Amino acid sequence: MDVDIDYDNLDVGAVMDQVKKAAASRPPAPGREERSRPPVSPGAPPASGGTASPPPGPLGFKAKLKAKALKAMAPFFPVIRLFALPLHEEIQAAVRSLDRTNRELDVRTAAAGLRFRDLDRAMEYIKLLHTLNHNLVLEVTKLRVELEGLKSRARVLEKDFEYAGRRQKTLEGRVLR
Amino acid sequence: MTVAFVVQRYGLEVNGGAELHCRWVAEHMAKHWPVEVLTTCARDYITWANHYPPGEERTNGVPVRRFPVSRPRDPEKFGRLQEAILGREHREQDELDWLEEEGPTSPALLKFLKSREKDYDHLIFFSYRYWHSYHGIRALPAKSILVPTAEHDPVVHLKIFKDLFRLPRAFVYNSEEERAMIQTLSRNEAIPGLVVGVGTEVPAESSAERFRLKHGLVGPYLIYIGRVDRNKGCDKLFEYFLWFKEDTGSDVKLVLIGNSVLPIPGHPDIIPLGFQPEEDKFDGLAGAELLVMPSFYESLSMVTLEAWALGRPVLANARCEVLRGQCRRSNGGLFYEDYPQFREALKLLLRSKDLRRRLGENGRKYFLENYTWEIIEGKYLAIVGQLEGRPS
Numbered sequence: 001m002d003v004d005i006d007y008d009n010l011d012v013g014a015v016m017d018q019v020k021k022a023a024a025s026r027p028p029a030p031g032r033e034e035r036s037r038p039p040v041s042p043g044a045p046p047a048s049g050g051t052a053s054p055p056p057g058p059l060g061f062k063a064k065l066k067a068k069a070l071k072a073m074a075p076f077f078p079v080i081r082l083f084a085l086p087l088h089e090e091i092q093a094a095v096r097s098l099d100r101t102n103r104e105l106d107v108r109t110a111a112a113g114l115r116f117r118d119l120d121r122a123m124e125y126i127k128l129l130h131t132l133n134h135n136l137v138l139e140v141t142k143l144r145v146e147l148e149g150l151k152s153r154a155r156v157l158e159k160d161f162e163y164a165g166r167r168q169k170t171l172e173g174r175v176l177r
Numbered sequence: 178m179t180v181a182f183v184v185q186r187y188g189l190e191v192n193g194g195a196e197l198h199c200r201w202v203a204e205h206m207a208k209h210w211p212v213e214v215l216t217t218c219a220r221d222y223i224t225w226a227n228h229y230p231p232g233e234e235r236t237n238g239v240p241v242r243r244f245p246v247s248r249p250r251d252p253e254k255f256g257r258l259q260e261a262i263l264g265r266e267h268r269e270q271d272e273l274d275w276l277e278e279e280g281p282t283s284p285a286l287l288k289f290l291k292s293r294e295k296d297y298d299h300l301i302f303f304s305y306r307y308w309h310s311y312h313g314i315r316a317l318p319a320k321s322i323l324v325p326t327a328e329h330d331p332v333v334h335l336k337i338f339k340d341l342f343r344l345p346r347a348f349v350y351n352s353e354e355e356r357a358m359i360q361t362l363s364r365n366e367a368i369p370g371l372v373v374g375v376g377t378e379v380p381a382e383s384s385a386e387r388f389r390l391k392h393g394l395v396g397p398y399l400i401y402i403g404r405v406d407r408n409k410g411c412d413k414l415f416e417y418f419l420w421f422k423e424d425t426g427s428d429v430k431l432v433l434i435g436n437s438v439l440p441i442p443g444h445p446d447i448i449p450l451g452f453q454p455e456e457d458k459f460d461g462l463a464g465a466e467l468l469v470m471p472s473f474y475e476s477l478s479m480v481t482l483e484a485w486a487l488g489r490p491v492l493a494n495a496r497c498e499v500l501r502g503q504c505r506r507s508n509g510g511l512f513y514e515d516y517p518q519f520r521e522a523l524k525l526l527l528r529s530k531d532l533r534r535r536l537g538e539n540g541r542k543y544f545l546e547n548y549t550w551e552i553i554e555g556k557y558l559a560i561v562g563q564l565e566g567r568p569s
Binding site: 029121 | 268420424515535536539
């Protein structure tokens with residue numbers, strides 16, 4: 001990256017413009033987008049170190065021993081199957097059933113979680129609606145009281161007006177007489 | 178004239194940002210006014226459990242009055258309340274419930290403030306987000322000066338704080354960005370406020386050689402100083418640093434100074450040294466090619482100022498407005514928003530000694546012009562003088 005820098009009048013903004021241009025021209029390699037890697041435990045081997053394959057064991061001797069043992073046991077296999085297999089199948093069936101139940105529970109727990117969240121939200125809305133209702137009732141009551149007051153005032157004014165009319169007529173009568 | 182500093186925790190063992198800031202300012206302003214510190218008995222900021230005995234004592238010559246916290250915080254309940262107020266529609270009462278749980282709840286401190294109001298001419302509250310500031314400022318707004326130490330985190334948008342920011346008589350901000358954020362949120366432009374920040378004590382001499390010998394360091398290294406925490410952007414820093422090494426084959430190392438609450442990758446070029454004494458911290462800074470600051474939220478990064486005080490350049494996270502603003506204003510550091518920018522900026526900095534030197538010089542000049550203790554003390558005197566009706 002060639003960056004033109006005026007060291008006598010250094011302007012970080014100008015340097016950063018060039019840095020950004022250089023960065024834009026060389027996007028990150030695949031897999032280096034903005035995301036966090038899984039946490040790395042303390043003392044873990046270096047990331048760049050690669051993974052070593054497991055060391056080879058003494059397979060020759062073990063394989064021979066295993067083959068001989070299998071050969072010697074071959075006549076007893078049907079008996080072994082007779083005793084071991086049903087139990088094994090039963091265990092497998094139980095494990096499968098437990099696994100199914102477990103999965104079902106997971107699904108139901110997740111659904112319940114969602115329901116709880118919705119309920120929480122609904123509760124918040126209900127609380128807000130209660131407050132809103134309360135405020136509306138309060139305002140309507142105040143308006144009602146004000147309306148009654150204004151009605152009374154209008155009635156008084158009406159009476160005053162009638163009285164003033166009567167008085168005016170009397171006075172006019174007197175003046176004209 | 179007596180001035181009280183009101184802060185959530187106080188003590189030599191307390192080294193949280195705002196609390197240390199308060200202690201340093203109180204100790205320096207004690208030269209100019211009779212000062213007193215009003216605080217709680219808490220030392221732990223998670224639970225606020227009472228640790229120090231209540232009553233009066235002196236810390237580095239400054240009188241301190243401590244008041245008990247009436248109930249410790251339940252972190253689980255606090256987390257639930259915070260999630261509720263930040264993620265759902267809520268009422269003001271919910272925010273107040275959250276504040277009550279956040280604490281440190283100390284009715285004794287509030288009672289003292291109300292009953293002894295006349296003894297103090299000004300009350301300087303540190304950290305807007307805690308119980309003591311909210312209730313203290315609401316009780317005595319006419320005498321309150323707030324040092325918000327606000328970051329761009331979601332809590333600052335709560336309704337209760339918008340109202341709070343309109344109450345004090347004056348503000349002492351840490352940065353231009355903090356002032357702009359608070360003024361935008363609360364429209365409190367009419368309240369006087371100065372951007373002050375905090376000074377820092379830099380040792381007369383620091384030795385890069387001493388640091389290298391002590392820790393067996395060879396070759397160039399970047400340094401990060403502070404809590405090694407996901408909240409401080411350290412996970413991203415590790416990710417970027419390891420990618421940078423793979424991409425460029427650079428032999429640069431990353432030295433970490435500070436306690437860790439995050440698993441650190443076991444790479445031979447990432448060297449966690451844990452908590453180190455001040456002398457080692459400055460020695461480490463002196464020998465570093467640059468300081469790297471990956472934090473997303475800072476109201477004022479003291480360690481950035483310390484790096485500039487020593488003439489070291491900074492590579493900062495541009496997503497933190499304060500750090501980006503400071504790098505631009507000082508011309509003392511570069512910044513990055515993503516990995517490609519991190520890679521290019523770091524490559525440039527490591528390649529160009531002249532650029533590092535020049536950035537460091539600019540940073541030092543910026544520090545000397547804005548953050549020496551004479552300047553900080555002068556600004557505090559000016560703002561209090563303004564409130565007293567004296568020309569600054």
